[in-house]
Amino acid sequence: xxxxxxxxxxxxxxxxxxxxxxxxxxxxxxxxxxxxxxxxxxxxxxxxxxxxxxxxxxxxxxxxxxxxxxxxxxxxxxxxxxxxxxxxxxxxxxxxxxxxxxxxxxxxxxxxxxxxxxxxxxxxxxxxxxxxxxxxxxxxxxxxxxxxxxxxxxxxxxxxxxxxxxxxxxxxxxxxxxxxxxxxxxxxxxxxxxxxxxxxxxxxxxxxxxxxxxxxxxxxxxxxxxxxxxxxxxxxx
Amino acid sequence: xxxxxxxxxxxxxxxxxxxxxxxxxxxxxxxxxxxxxxxxxxxxxxxxxxxxxxxxxxxxxxxxxxxxxxxxxxxxxxxxxxxxxxxxxxxxxxxxxxxxxxxxxxxxxxxxxxxxxxxxxxxxxxxxxxxxxxxxxxxxxxxxxxxxxxxxxxxxxxxxxxxxxxxxxxxxxxxxxxxxxxxxxxxxxxxxxxxxxxxxxxxxxxxxxxxxxxxxxxxxxxxxxxxxxxxxxxxxxxxxxxxxxxxxxxxxxxxxxxxxxxxxxxxxxxxxxxxxxxxxxxxxxxxxxxxxxxxx
Numbered sequence: 001x002x003x004x005x006x007x008x009x010x011x012x013x014x015x016x017x018x019x020x021x022x023x024x025x026x027x028x029x030x031x032x033x034x035x036x037x038x039x040x041x042x043x044x045x046x047x048x049x050x051x052x053x054x055x056x057x058x059x060x061x062x063x064x065x066x067x068x069x070x071x072x073x074x075x076x077x078x079x080x081x082x083x084x085x086x087x088x089x090x091x092x093x094x095x096x097x098x099x100x101x102x103x104x105x106x107x108x109x110x111x112x113x114x115x116x117x118x119x120x121x122x123x124x125x126x127x128x129x130x131x132x133x134x135x136x137x138x139x140x141x142x143x144x145x146x147x148x149x150x151x152x153x154x155x156x157x158x159x160x161x162x163x164x165x166x167x168x169x170x171x172x173x174x175x176x177x178x179x180x181x182x183x184x185x186x187x188x189x190x191x192x193x194x195x196x197x198x199x200x201x202x203x204x205x206x207x208x209x210x211x212x213x214x215x216x217x218x219x220x221x222x223x224x225x226x227x228x229x230x231x232x233x234x235x236x237x
Numbered sequence: 238x239x240x241x242x243x244x245x246x247x248x249x250x251x252x253x254x255x256x257x258x259x260x261x262x263x264x265x266x267x268x269x270x271x272x273x274x275x276x277x278x279x280x281x282x283x284x285x286x287x288x289x290x291x292x293x294x295x296x297x298x299x300x301x302x303x304x305x306x307x308x309x310x311x312x313x314x315x316x317x318x319x320x321x322x323x324x325x326x327x328x329x330x331x332x333x334x335x336x337x338x339x340x341x342x343x344x345x346x347x348x349x350x351x352x353x354x355x356x357x358x359x360x361x362x363x364x365x366x367x368x369x370x371x372x373x374x375x376x377x378x379x380x381x382x383x384x385x386x387x388x389x390x391x392x393x394x395x396x397x398x399x400x401x402x403x404x405x406x407x408x409x410x411x412x413x414x415x416x417x418x419x420x421x422x423x424x425x426x427x428x429x430x431x432x433x434x435x436x437x438x439x440x441x442x443x444x445x446x447x448x449x450x451x452x453x454x455x456x457x458x459x460x461x462x463x464x465x466x467x468x469x470x471x472x473x474x475x476x477x478x479x480x481x482x483x484x485x486x487x488x489x490x491x492x493x494x495x496x497x498x499x500x501x502x503x504x505x506x507x508x509x510x511x512x513x514x515x516x517x518x519x520x521x522x523x524x525x526x527x528x529x530x531x532x533x
Contacts, residue, residue: 050423051422052419052422052423070427071419071422071423072421072422072425072426072427072428073425074423075423075424075425076425080423081423083419083420083423087417087419087420087423089412089413089416089417089420090416091412091416092412092416096409096412099409100409100413100424100426101424103406103409103410103413103424103425103426104424104425148424152424152425
C-alpha cells in the first residue's frame with residue numbers, strides 16, 4: 001500500500017483536457033518527482049491533489065483514505081502544498097507568514113516551538129522576522145514558503161517548481177534543503193520541476209508528464225541515462 | 238476654530254465607520270460594496286424600531302443609546318451576512334468578474350432602500366435625544382455631548398476592529414484571504430467562513446454608523462446614500478486600506494466643515510467631489526497607499 005495513490009485521474013478546464021488518466025504512486029519517506037514541459041499538467045496535478053481543482057473522474061487515496069472534499073481540510077489530513085510562484089503573503093511580516101502556515105495548529109506552545117525551529121534552520125528569516133515578506137529576495141522567499149509549508153508538520157509535502165526564477169547557487173541550496181526535509185524531517189515529498197536534471201538526480205522515483213498523461217516512469221538515475229529523456233529534457237544530443 | 242475642528246473630527250469619525258465597513262469588504266473581494274448603504278439605512282430603522290417597540294419607557298439616556306446602537310450593530314451584521322449569501326456567494330462559486338459583484342451590490346442597496354420605503358413610506362422620523370445636557374464647557378469653549386460620544390464610540394469600535402484584525406487568528410485569516418483565496422485554503426483557512434465573518438464585521442460597523450447618521454440627520458430611506466462619504470474617504474485614503482480609510486474620513490470631516498465656512502453648504506459637496514476626482518487622477522492609490530510590490 002503506497003502512501004499516496006492516484007488512479008486514472010482526469011481533469012478538465014471546460015472543454016480543455018488537462019489531465020487524461022494519470023496513475024502514480026508515492027511511497028512513504030520517498031522523494032518522487034514529476035518532470036515535464038510547460039503546460040504538461042504538472043501544476044494541475046498538484047492543484048488537484050490539494051483540492052483547489054476538482055477532478056472529473058479518478059481516485060486519490062492518501063494513507064489508504066480518500067482526501068476531504070473541501071480544499072481547506074486537505075492540510076488537516078497531513079498534506080501541505082507549497083505552490084508555484086511561492087505565494088508568500090507579501091504584506092505580512094515573516095513571522096505572520098509562518099503563523100499563517102500553522103493556522104490549523106491550535107496549541108500555541110507547539111506553534112512557537114515549530115516557529116523557533118524554523119528560525120534556527122533559517123537564520124536569515126530570524127534576522128528579519130518583523131520585516132515585510134515582500135521585501136525578501138527570491139531565494140529567501142522560497143525558503144520562507146518552504147518553512148511556512150512545514151509549520152503544519154505535514155506527512156506529505158507537495159512542492160511546485162521550487163527552483164523557478166532562482167540563481168544557480170540558490171537552486172542548489174533549495175535542492176539540498178528538500179533532501180534534508182526528507183532525510184532529517186522524515187517527510188515524503190512529491191516534487192514538480194522543470195529543472196529535470198536536478199530533480200532526477202535528487203529523487204528516488206520519477207514520472208514524466210506529457211500532454212496530461214504519464215509517458216514514462218522509473219528510478220531517477222535510470223531516467224537520467226535514458227536517451228529519450230536526455231534528448232527531450234536534459235538538452236543532450 | 239478649535240470647535241470647528243472638533244466638529245469636523247466627530248463628523249469624520251462617523252465617516253470613518255462607514256469607510257472602514259466599506260474597506261473591509263473591498264479588501265477581501267476587491268469591489269466597492271455599495272450595498273453597504275442599504276445596510277446603513279436598514280439598521281438605522283432597525284435601531285429606531287427597537288427604540289419605539291422595545292426600549293421606550295423602560296430605559297433612557299445613555300443606556301438607551303447603548304441598547305439602540307447594539308441592536309443596530311447586530312441587525313447590521315445579520316443583514317450583511319444575508320446579503321453575502323444572496324448577492325455574492327454564487328458569484329464567488331462561479332468565479333465571476335469583479336464588475337458583477339459591483340452591479341450586484343448596487344442592486345441590493347437599491348432593493349433594500351425600496352423595501353424600506355414600502356414600510357416606512359418616505360416620511361422622516363427622528364431619533365430621540367439621548368443625551369440631556371447638550372453641551373460641555375472646556376476652556377471656555379462649548380462642545381456638544383453628542384459629538385463627543387460619537388467620537389469616543391467610533392474610536393472604540395475601530396480599536397476593537399483593529400485588535401481583531403491584527404491580534405487574533407480570525408484577523409490573520411481575513412488578511413490571508415484578502416491576499417489570495419487559494420493560498421489561504423492551502424493553509425487550511427475556510428474562505429467561505431472568513432468572507433462571512435468579514436461581512437458580519439462590516440455590517441456591524443454599518444449598523445453603528447447608521448444610528449449615528451440617523452441621530453445627526455433624520456431617518457429617511459435614502460439615508461444610506463451617505464455611503465458615498467465613506468467611498469470618498471476610502472478613495473482619498475487608499476481603497477481597501479483600513480488605516481487609510483480612517484485618515485481619509487477624518488480629513489473629509491474636517492474639510493467639509495471648513496468648506497461650509499468658506500464656500501457655504503451649497504457648494505461644499507461639489508468641492509468635495511472635485512477633491513476626490515483630483516485624488517483619483519493624481520494619486521489613485523490614496524494617501525496611505527504604500528503598495529508592497531511582490532517580487533517575482
